[in-house]
Amino acid sequence: MDLSKYAGLFLAESREHLSGCNQLLLMWEREPANRDAVGGLFRSIHTIKGMGATMGFTGVAELAHRLESLLDAIRQERVTVESGTFQLLFRAVDALGEAVEEAAAGRERAPDPALVAALDRATGQAGATPAGPAPPPRRRATDTPRARSVQVIIRADAVMRGARAVLAVRRAESLGRVGAVRPPLVQLEREEFDGRLAFRIESAATEDELAAAIRTAGEIEAVRFEEPAPVDGTAGGRRQIRVDLNRLDRLMKQVGELVVARSRLGVLAGQSDDPALAELSDRMSRLVSGIQTEVIAARMTPVGDVFERFPRLVRDLSRDLGKRIRFDVEGEEIELDRSILDEIGDPLLHLIRNAADHGIESPEVRERAGKPPEGRILLAAARERNSVVLRVSDDGRGIDRAAVLARARRDDPARGEAEALSDDALLRVIARPGFSTAQAVSGVSGRGVGVDVAMTRVRQLGGTLEIRSDLGKGTTFLIRVPLTLAIVRALLADAGGERYALPLAYVAETVEFDPRAVTALRSREALVVREQVIPTVHLRDLVASRERPAPSRRPTVILEVGERRTALVVDALVGQQDIVVAPFDAPRGMPPYVGGATILADGAPALVLDAAALR
Amino acid sequence: MSHTVLVCDDAIFMRTMISDILAQAGFEVVGEAESGAQAVEKYRSLKPDLVTMDIVMPDMGGIEAVREICKDDPEAKILMCSAMGQQALVVEAIQAGAKDFVVKPFQPSRVLEAVQRVLG
Amino acid sequence: MADSPTLHAVIFRIGALNCAAPAGIVREILPRLDATRIPGVGQAVEGLVNVRGTLLTVLDGHVLLQQPRREEDEGAIIVVEVGGRRYGLGVGQVVDFLEVPAHAVAERAELPGIDPRLVKAVGIRDGAHFIVLDIDALVAPIIGS
Numbered sequence: 001m002d003l004s005k006y007a008g009l010f011l012a013e014s015r016e017h018l019s020g021c022n023q024l025l026l027m028w029e030r031e032p033a034n035r036d037a038v039g040g041l042f043r044s045i046h047t048i049k050g051m052g053a054t055m056g057f058t059g060v061a062e063l064a065h066r067l068e069s070l071l072d073a074i075r076q077e078r079v080t081v082e083s084g085t086f087q088l089l090f091r092a093v094d095a096l097g098e099a100v101e102e103a104a105a106g107r108e109r110a111p112d113p114a115l116v117a118a119l120d121r122a123t124g125q126a127g128a129t130p131a132g133p134a135p136p137p138r139r140r141a142t143d144t145p146r147a148r149s150v151q152v153i154i155r156a157d158a159v160m161r162g163a164r165a166v167l168a169v170r171r172a173e174s175l176g177r178v179g180a181v182r183p184p185l186v187q188l189e190r191e192e193f194d195g196r197l198a199f200r201i202e203s204a205a206t207e208d209e210l211a212a213a214i215r216t217a218g219e220i221e222a223v224r225f226e227e228p229a230p231v232d233g234t235a236g237g238r239r240q241i242r243v244d245l246n247r248l249d250r251l252m253k254q255v256g257e258l259v260v261a262r263s264r265l266g267v268l269a270g271q272s273d274d275p276a277l278a279e280l281s282d283r284m285s286r287l288v289s290g291i292q293t294e295v296i297a298a299r300m301t302p303v304g305d306v307f308e309r310f311p312r313l314v315r316d317l318s319r320d321l322g323k324r325i326r327f328d329v330e331g332e333e334i335e336l337d338r339s340i341l342d343e344i345g346d347p348l349l350h351l352i353r354n355a356a357d358h359g360i361e362s363p364e365v366r367e368r369a370g371k372p373p374e375g376r377i378l379l380a381a382a383r384e385r386n387s388v389v390l391r392v393s394d395d396g397r398g399i400d401r402a403a404v405l406a407r408a409r410r411d412d413p414a415r416g417e418a419e420a421l422s423d424d425a426l427l428r429v430i431a432r433p434g435f436s437t438a439q440a441v442s443g444v445s446g447r448g449v450g451v452d453v454a455m456t457r458v459r460q461l462g463g464t465l466e467i468r469s470d471l472g473k474g475t476t477f478l479i480r481v482p483l484t485l486a487i488v489r490a491l492l493a494d495a496g497g498e499r500y501a502l503p504l505a506y507v508a509e510t511v512e513f514d515p516r517a518v519t520a521l522r523s524r525e526a527l528v529v530r531e532q533v534i535p536t537v538h539l540r541d542l543v544a545s546r547e548r549p550a551p552s553r554r555p556t557v558i559l560e561v562g563e564r565r566t567a568l569v570v571d572a573l574v575g576q577q578d579i580v581v582a583p584f585d586a587p588r589g590m591p592p593y594v595g596g597a598t599i600l601a602d603g604a605p606a607l608v609l610d611a612a613a614l615r
Numbered sequence: 616m617s618h619t620v621l622v623c624d625d626a627i628f629m630r631t632m633i634s635d636i637l638a639q640a641g642f643e644v645v646g647e648a649e650s651g652a653q654a655v656e657k658y659r660s661l662k663p664d665l666v667t668m669d670i671v672m673p674d675m676g677g678i679e680a681v682r683e684i685c686k687d688d689p690e691a692k693i694l695m696c697s698a699m700g701q702q703a704l705v706v707e708a709i710q711a712g713a714k715d716f717v718v719k720p721f722q723p724s725r726v727l728e729a730v731q732r733v734l735g
Numbered sequence: 736m737a738d739s740p741t742l743h744a745v746i747f748r749i750g751a752l753n754c755a756a757p758a759g760i761v762r763e764i765l766p767r768l769d770a771t772r773i774p775g776v777g778q779a780v781e782g783l784v785n786v787r788g789t790l791l792t793v794l795d796g797h798v799l800l801q802q803p804r805r806e807e808d809e810g811a812i813i814v815v816e817v818g819g820r821r822y823g824l825g826v827g828q829v830v831d832f833l834e835v836p837a838h839a840v841a842e843r844a845e846l847p848g849i850d851p852r853l854v855k856a857v858g859i860r861d862g863a864h865f866i867v868l869d870i871d872a873l874v875a876p877i878i879g880s
Binding site for chain 2: 163188
Binding site: 260582587588589590591594597599605606607 | 780822
């Protein structure tokens with residue numbers, strides 16, 4: 001049988017399991033007495049072993065087997081968990097991850113003999129332990145029903161194996177809710193059933209209890225449990241399939257073009273007198289909106305998918321740096337477009353490394369400063385209008401503005417004796433490539449590369465990066481990204497006869513420009529809007545429009561990026577439109593406030609303004 | 616105290632054979648029925664610990680009898696006795712509430728295993 | 736064709752200059768299109784045009800070669816591919832598509848009115864000179880990193 005076509009699936013599922021293993025190990029390590037994680041670890045490794053063996057990846061299977069044996073010994077309390085055990089388990093899970101990747105890439109090799117020996121030694125503790133009275137098997141908390149996948153194998157010599165399988169299902173039903181029975185009942189009634197039955201059960205019973213009940217159906221060869229396949233666990237049990245992301249990307253691109261074509265059709269229909277055309281255009285418009293919503297929804301992925309790799313990172317960093325760091329995550333369920341999510345991992349990585357390396361102090365320093373010895377890094381996601389805010393905060397030493405300023409002056413002697421740095425100015429300085437204030441340049445976040453890399457990536461996504469820092473108290477980085485890149489609702493503004501698109505995600509409101517409300521804020525023109533002083537930007541001046549004099553009545557768009565507001569004065573507002581931000585090769589010297597370009601409903605290109613850069 | 620059994624089959628040969636197998640194993644056969652209707656009636660009066668039930672019987676089949684009995688007593692322990700090729704009917708009987716089944720021709724050991732399972 | 740090398744080229748006019756671009760880098764020739772100006776990038780960039788749903792950055796050949804625009808020119812955009820990226824070059828008039836024997840083309844020569852660094856070669860056609868433009872050199876100062 002040709003197994004190569006299963007390699008992708010093997011890799012994807014193994015990665016999922018391994019990532020889960022890392023999570024479980026971290027959880028367990030935090031509370032070594034709580035063994036809840038062991039069962040999950042065991043099952044995941046067991047699954048990888050089975051898949052690896054099926055694929056013929058003997059190296060993977062062997063390593064998984066050794067690891068599984070150790071976990072089994074721990075599970076049955078034949079082996080005691082010591083501090084070194086976690087180190088070994090982490091090492092083995094890492095090695096298994098590598099083995100999986102290598103095997104899938106066609107470079108199978110035997111596992112590291114040193115690691116295998118270490119695993120065997122750890123497992124072998126069992127033999128040395130005197131066979132005292134067996135400890136009572138640990139029962140997991142049984143109060144809440146858990147979903148599990150069950151595999152039942154009916155003995156080959158049994159008669160009417162299908163009916164036997166039905167009995168097994170009935171027995172299982174006495175302990176919980178059973179679903180997804182495979183093969184389905186109608187096939188069980190026929191003779192072609194091969195004796196392998198699978199179903200899902202939601203039950204509060206332990207696996208041992210379930211297995212015992214199922215075995216009373218008779219003629220059962222084996223009962224196996226697996227963590228349920230990643231079927232959505234929410235009520236109603238929605239069915240899911242895996243879709244190749246590239247396919248989704250292509251679909252999205254086509255929908256983007258459909259959206260543009262729809263707008264164009266709308267314009268044409270508006271110019272025509274044909275009511276049938278207008279009606280068809282309306283109908284098309286609604287249909288396209290529906291498709292657009294669905295496709296975007298299909299691309300939304302919880303940020304937890306990216307977050308899950310960081311606990312391990314912080315753990316390793318804190319060990320390498322000799323620091324104590326607690327890492328907390330919030331808002332893992334917040335969803336983002338997959339294409340943004342794929343890009344956001346790197347910036348987050350840099351910021352988290354920075355926080356661990358430069359932010360959190362050593363335990364001694366912290367204690368001297370009257371702080372708890374254990375530092376804290378928080379990674380949090382939250383939804384804010386049409387954008388998502390990702391926050392990386394630490395309770396570390398904060399950024400020493402005086403030192404940053406001194407360093408900046410040394411780099412750039414022309415720099416004036418500027419007053420204290422505002423947060424914005426601070427960010428501009430530390431986000432310069434290669435800037436660092438680190439006393440000793442540690443290998444961790446290098447020469448401050450973190451912030452400038454993060455800044456560049458976030459800007460490429462149409463997002464913004466902000467910083468807040470209090471000396472001695474900590475630093476917070478805020479990344480703000482749009483929910484989805486592909487299609488953006490935008491306000492179209494005219495300046496000197498040219499049209500510019502403003503993503504609605506950053507538009508707080510529009511007001512009429514009132515010259516009487518003009519004031520000054522730190523020697524800049526500003527506008528008083530509802531008793532708030534907002535600095536103004538005149539779009540005509542900004543884009544150096546040479547056309548026509550400005551009209552007397554000018555709408556003003558209040559842009560809001562985080563807490564910062566800007567009043568953008570334009571000549572006219574010419575409507576709203578769904579735009580697809582299209583790529584183009586930007587000429588040198590393109591101003592930072594140009595965030596991209598798009599094609600409008602009438603077919604003309606228009607520039608998309610970057611709200612964050614309009615200030 | 617040994618378990619009491621009600622044996623239901625329209626063929627005397629089968630009833631005899633089943634009764635013999637069970638009696639030798641120490642069960643007490645307290646009654647026999649040759650139709651589904653009789654089975655239901657005798658179950659109510661005898662309250663046996665176990666029922667063996669043929670599927671195909673005149674005057675109310677075995678499956679219908681299972682349904683009737685389980686309506687009164689959902690915990691009734693009924694062992695279906697089926698011939699080869701009746702898998703669909705066995706499945707139906709299980710859905711109706713039968714707790715296990717054996718397939719003719721009977722092997723005494725399998726019958727006893729099934730009985731043990733049903734009685735738990 | 737080592738024994739009789741030929742140059743395939745698109746011949747066009749920018750102001751008073753007869754120019755050629757090697758056919759190998761020309762992807763398409765478009766009629767004049769209204770471009771959306773990009774602020775802040777200088778006169779040499781005409782702006783963005785929509786080519787069947789794709790955005791194309793168009794450079795202004797007249798500005799690049801410091802040639803006056805001629806009233807009678809229809810205008811055209813020559814789409815070239817440089818370093819894997821496509822750019823439009825706005826020209827006055829597309830004249831011809833030529834196949835010239837390589838010996839009719841001389842390596843770089845000094846010509847009046849044009850920066851020699853932009854000249855890849857000079858050829859003669861119907862008794863008049865034409866300049867084979869070094870498109871890479873032409874767009875290099877304009878295009879982003």
